[in-house]
Amino acid sequence: MNVPTAIQSRRAVKHFDPDHKMTEKEREKLLSLTLLSPTAFNIQNWRFVVVDDSELLEQIRTLSWDQAQVTDASMLIILCADLKAWEKEPMRYWHSAPGPVREFMVPAIGQYYEGLDQVQRDEAMRSCGIAAQTLMLAAQSMGYDSCPMDGFDFDAVGELINLPEDHSITMFVAIGKGLGEAHPRGDKLPLDEVVITDRF
DSSP states (O other): OOHHHHHHHOOBOOOBOTTOOOOHHHHHHHHHHHTTSOOGGGOOOEEEEEEOOHHHHHHHHHTTTTOTHHHHSSEEEEEEEETTGGGSOGGGGSTTSOHHHHHHHHHHHHHHHTTOHHHHHHHHHHHHHHHHHHHHHHHHHTTOEEEEEOOSOHHHHHHHTTOOTTEEEEEEEEEEOBOSOOOOOOOOOOHHHHOOSSOO
16 A cells, blocks of 8 residues: 555544454564654654553553443554653664764754753654554554544553653554444645645
């Protein structure tokens, strides 16, 4: 499937075949493709909690307005942001880079984020949003459907997965084999309303 087709065919699917299982090879391919998403300074501040435990999935479903896709999807991923990834051994993000690149990039990370909590959070959330879209388009290209989700109790789910204090949950992405047709696509605003040239 080419990229435009994946974009056009991707929908937020709510009903999945609960009996379908993804292979480990498929799961690894999906996540490996997602890791190619861009991040500022290459700090890769996303963390993907893949929930396999059936009891935990049921608990999460209870905290998610009883949405069936939590338990019925073949794969539930809790996409989390490591808000302090920028300061955790930043050399590892550029270890293999040429010397001049490494010598510039590694100090620049600290200079950009140090003491700026909102900038750190904004950057991590942007990175996770980009990764989520990559994840969903990769799934579509592999013949799977997906559903991005934010309808859940963030704090309670964080407790269930032992979310570290310096992390924040961004969203869920449920992936699997959809059942039936997706709801009709909602109306899209015209280009001339949402695309601005130069200034508002």
